[in-house]
Amino acid sequence: MNNTPSVCDEHIYKKVFDDYAEELRNYLYYRSGDMEQAEDLVQDAFIKLWQNCKKVLLNKARGYLYAITKNAFYNEAAHKKVVLKYAKSPQKTADVETPQFKMEETEFMAKLENAINTLSAGEREVFLMNRIEKKTYKEMAEHLGVSQKAIEKRMHKALVKLRKTIKNI
Structure with a gap:
């Protein structure tokens, strides 16, 4: 049996959370300037870590968390860009165009x-x-x-x- 500590162990997961949550949040906050977004993305990353804990080695957990949060941040930024572009485009209304x-x-x-x-x-x-x-x-x-x-x-x-x-x- 493998004696390597597992991220699936609640005590180890809590330690990973305690060690990296604030660091990740600050990293995202500095990039976005939005504390709520940073906290949400960190929370989502830790949920994904828990869901995939059997696949993630303990010594790779930090890199995994950074990759997840960075990708989620870029996805949200791309989504916001599309929303802004749509908001700026003139909207046609059916009742005006007789x-x-x-x-x-x-x-x-x-x-x-x-x-x-x-x-x-x-x-x-x-x-x-x-x-x-x-x-x-x-x-x-x-x-x-x-x-x-x-x-x-x-x-x-x-x-x-x-x-x-x-x-x-």
């Missing part, structure tokens, strides 16, 4: 596209970089190799022309 609204939206988008096509190449480039790529005036100036004032002037001209063109259509 056929009339859709038709007007389609007509407006056609007018806008035509108006954008009437802009000079420089004005169109600056307008689209700002509105679609979300670039700042400074970023556009660096990218195009012109001054920020030149970008401001192009944007102003583009907006004036767009307002005038859309109003007249």
Whole structure:
């Protein structure tokens, strides 16, 4: 029979918990800044350790716990990223989009596209970089190799022309 101490022994499991729980919690807290999340992940890791105690050697318990908590932390971070991305995306509601609204939206988008096509190449480039790529005036100036004032002037001209063109259509 094997005399190696087992993590399945309650006294050894408690010692592993006492030795590593606070260390793991602090590690996760420093990474996330969220004490509740850190404590939850540590608790989950120790539950998994208990469920898999026959597979985990005592001298590997610390590494096992770190691997479990680190993976769980990354999974939660990835999940939060997806949730945030979804929250930022515009949500369509069925009650707002009547056929009339859709038709007007389609007509407006056609007018806008035509108006954008009437802009000079420089004005169109600056307008689209700002509105679609979300670039700042400074970023556009660096990218195009012109001054920020030149970008401001192009944007102003583009907006004036767009307002005038859309109003007249």
